[in-house]
Amino acid sequence: MVVVTNSQMKQIEENSLKYSMSMKRLMENAGSAAAMFIRRTMEVDGKFCTVFCGRGNNGGDGLVVARKLYESGANVVVVLTDGDPATDQAKEMMELIAPMDVALVYYEKEDPAYLKERLEATDIIVDAIYGTGFHGQLDEKHRKICELINGTTAQVIALDVPSGVTCDTGFADEYAVIADMTIAFDSYKPLHVLPVSVGYCGEIKTADIGIPPQAHEGIEGQFILVDNEFVFSRLPKRRRDSHKGSYGKLLNIAGSQKYMGAAILSTMAAMRAGAGYVTLASTKEVCRTALPSLLEAVMLPLKQGKEGHISYESLPEILEALENSTALLIGNGLDVTQDTCRLVYEVLKNAKCPVIVDGDGINVISRNIDILKQTNCNIVLTPHMKELSRLTTLPIEQLKQDRYTIGANFAREYGCTVVMKDAYTATAGADGRMYINTTGNAGMAKAGSGDVLAGIIGGLAAQGIDLVTAAAAGAYLHGLAGNYAACKYSQYGMLPREIIDQLPKVFLHNDR
Ligand SMILES: NC(=O)C1=CN([C@@H]2O[C@H](COP(=O)(O)OP(=O)(O)OC[C@H]3O[C@@H](n4cnc5c(N)ncnc54)[C@H](O)[C@@H]3O)[C@@H](O)[C@H]2O)[C@@H](O)CC1
Ligand SMILES: Nc1ncnc2c1ncn2[C@@H]1O[C@H](COP(=O)(O)OP(=O)(O)O)[C@@H](O)[C@H]1O
Ligand SMILES: [K+]
The missing domain is CATH 3.40.1190.20 (Ribokinase)
Structure with a gap:
């Protein structure tokens, strides 16, 4: 199994731009693929869905998922955990969702009681706070958010990475999101195989996000799961005509x-x-x-x-x-x-x-x-x-x-x-x-x-x-x-x- 690190993934993404792929297309594909996995695994129509989006590209993927789930009949609320999106492509996804009947909630401005109530009624949570860009520990605010997510009975779907887990080391903050399903974009990353972090991922699915195979050329997997x-x-059978020498x-x-x-x-x-x-x-x-x-x-x-x-x-x-x-x-x-x-x-x-x-x-x-x-x-x-x-x-x-x-x-x-x-x-x-x-x-x-x-x-x-x-x-x-x-x-x-x-x-x- 090929497992790529954060920087290798960035390289693959960059390579794909040479094959007429764009960051926006990749994000659209990632979100669409994730929404498809969710639809395949659980009933979406008429369900309550809460999508937690950070400011980075992971959050942008979350905005796409929110739009797709809304189009599939779900009642969707997006919680912006850190304000408006910061990357160009995530901003574009925000513009696409704005006219829809999807509630956009700013975590800091929202009444905690509303959020609590909403989560109690939520069937599906999408975790798009942090992806491969996260490293280190969660701050107090994000710990609280993750605690809220982990405290519900909803199905938790993490996009690429359960928030709070560091991609290349698998090191998980003690409050990291514990997902029921993690959708790995394009390739497995170290956290998806490392023993310290697999427990946070739940079931792991890889989503094809349209990166052409050529973009992977020259990228050698650095992590190998020994099985x-x-x-x-690699251990040859002993030859019948061999001797102790x-x-x-x-x-x-x-x-x-x-x-x-x-x-x-x-x-x-x-x-x-x-x-x-x-x-x-x-x-x-x-x-x-x-x-x-x-x-x-x-x-x-x-x-x-x-x-x-x-x-x-x-x-x-x-x-x-x-x-x-x-x-x-x-x-x-x-x-x-x-x-x-x-x-x-x-x-x-x-x-x-x-x-x-x-x-x-x-x-x-x-x-x-x-x-x-x-x-x-x-x-x-x-x-x-x-x-x-x-x-x-x-x-x-x-x-x-x-x-x-x-x-x-x-x-x-x-x-x-x-x-x-x-x-x-x-x-x-x-x-x-x-x-x-x-x-x-x-x-x-x-x-x-x-x-x-x-x-x-x-x-x-x-x-x-x-x-x-x-x-x-x-x-x-x-x-x-x-x-x-x-x-x-x-x-x-x-x-x-x-x-x-x-x-x-x-x-x-x-x-x-
Ligand atoms: N690699 C690819 O080919 C693609 C990546 N996409 C998405 O992009 C994600 C990566 O996006 P980004 O690089 O924007 O990063 P993230 O969205 O994962 O993280 C957001 C920001 O959090 C900050 N951060 C890191 N550690 C922190 C900490 N301990 N406390 C507070 N903030 C911290 C980082 O500086 C980063 O800017 C992937 O996981 C995936 O979801 C998709 O859009 C599709 C294509
Ligand atoms: N909880 C554990 N699960 C799996 N393997 C373990 C566990 N604890 C120890 N081991 C394995 O046992 C071995 C202990 O090695 P070491 O500490 O050098 O022992 P010693 O030097 O006393 O022989 C290592 O191979 C380690 O991976
Ligand atoms: K995530």
């Missing part, structure tokens, strides 16, 4: 005395994701302890430092193992010590294969972010929100509002892929795209789930699957296996290790 088709069209070698540098489980979970997950060989490089003690649970893994036991972590003296052995690896996973349960810092930096500088950095690997990088610019390999970072905050030195609150832009900028600046783990994980690809994941559940909010994800991505990357796909597909598989685990063991009772146990079921259901 089964996306994942399994066909599926790559993952080197997993993980674990310390404090965090042994992280080494076990990540290694196990990588094996379950189909890698040919997985080598666990860890302290002797971790390797010895892990062996009974990791019978199929290769062990690279290393010298232990004073604090129970992998000693820096082990660097030569690690670099030798790295030579033969098709992917590297580094960071799970490593601990942050002087030794592990030096180790991570040196390994990253020497790696030539794809690298996945998780957990303490990320924490170590956050202390010296420029290390990312001194590498010769493709890197995936898998930070949760706190780790992303350390990496970007931005507060979590800001990340929550704008992590798509921030993540994309970070990925571009450092030339890496960033898996932003959260209830809804989003992967910012080094290719400039944003991959949105919707699988997973709150039963996964337990220590160890992230180690499982890192292992899955590492296992996929080792097999030669390109890193962005490995990251986006890994998050999807992880969440789906987590959903199976929750069905079997409940969200309260499930354990991260059971996400790994359910991974085969995900593959089985998809003939892999």
Whole structure:
């Protein structure tokens, strides 16, 4: 599904002007298409309809809808929330509606009691206050208006965007309009697919507003909703004549005395994701302890430092193992010590294969972010929100509002892929795209789930699957296996290790 950003939509609109389209025609088409959807979905003739119009082009679309619904027999009132229209084409739409028997009400001048009464009798509300031009938060006046809209029993139809939701981030003001139906003009925008905002949209319809297909040429969708088709069209079936060497070698540098489980979970997950060989490089003690649970893994036991972590003296052995690896996973349960810092930096500088950095690997990088610019390999970072905050030195609150832009900028600046783990994980690809994941559940909010994800991505990357796909597909598989685990063991009772146990079921259901 192609999802275009606000600025891309503006570009498409501008391109369409080259094909004898005009802004006024686009607005007329948008309003007409929206009115048609409304007529198709509900009875309009004789119904009470209230259209809330802002001053921008979204408001102009609303004026067209009002005219069309009036022509279909509805009793229509237009509430101008911010006075007269401000754009040329919206002004023209105002002139067209003026002679009609449609009441035009100025919100500020109107008696609140009349409005309340009108809304109580209203069957259909059209929200044309703000469209793609909105960003940030609603002011007090608009919050009140949205509260009025949300407080009715009428069907609420949002034009393009439920007012109060920001187009590209999906960030919704707490009073944003909650629509029953949103009519997206021409294309889906990020808010129509982002998990944070889809709940505000209700049913989403796309309306053809007459923009010629040529106007879309050269516009590449930046947001991708990861689904089964996306994942399994990219994960090849295993060839009958293949052998273990066909599926790559993952080197997993993980674990310390404090965090042994992280080494076990990540290694196990990588094996379950189909890698040919997985080598666990860890302290002797971790390797010895892990062996009974990791019978199929290769062990690279290393010298232990004073604090129970992998000693820096082990660097030569690690670099030798790295030579033969098709992917590297580094960071799970490593601990942050002087030794592990030096180790991570040196390994990253020497790696030539794809690298996945998780957990303490990320924490170590956050202390010296420029290390990312001194590498010769493709890197995936898998930070949760706190780790992303350390990496970007931005507060979590800001990340929550704008992590798509921030993540994309970070990925571009450092030339890496960033898996932003959260209830809804989003992967910012080094290719400039944003991959949105919707699988997973709150039963996964337990220590160890992230180690499982890192292992899955590492296992996929080792097999030669390109890193962005490995990251986006890994998050999807992880969440789906987590959903199976929750069905079997409940969200309260499930354990991260059971996400790994359910991974085969995900593959089985998809003939892999
Ligand atoms: N892109 C296209 O091809 C078309 C777009 N059309 C409509 O045009 C809309 C976009 O119109 P506009 O760009 O005029 O903008 P909007 O009508 O979405 O917003 C109006 C104004 O609100 C202001 N604003 C933004 N954030 C605010 C905040 N937090 N508090 C208060 N004010 C804020 C903006 O400065 C903007 O001028 C689309 O959503 C769509 O409905 C249609 O007319 C058809 C064609
Ligand atoms: N509410 C949730 N819904 C879906 N997935 C979740 C939820 N909470 C956590 N997860 C997933 O669980 C994993 C947790 O990772 P992380 O916090 O790094 O754990 P750890 O480092 O302890 O293993 C991430 O992949 C995250 O997306
Ligand atoms: K709107």
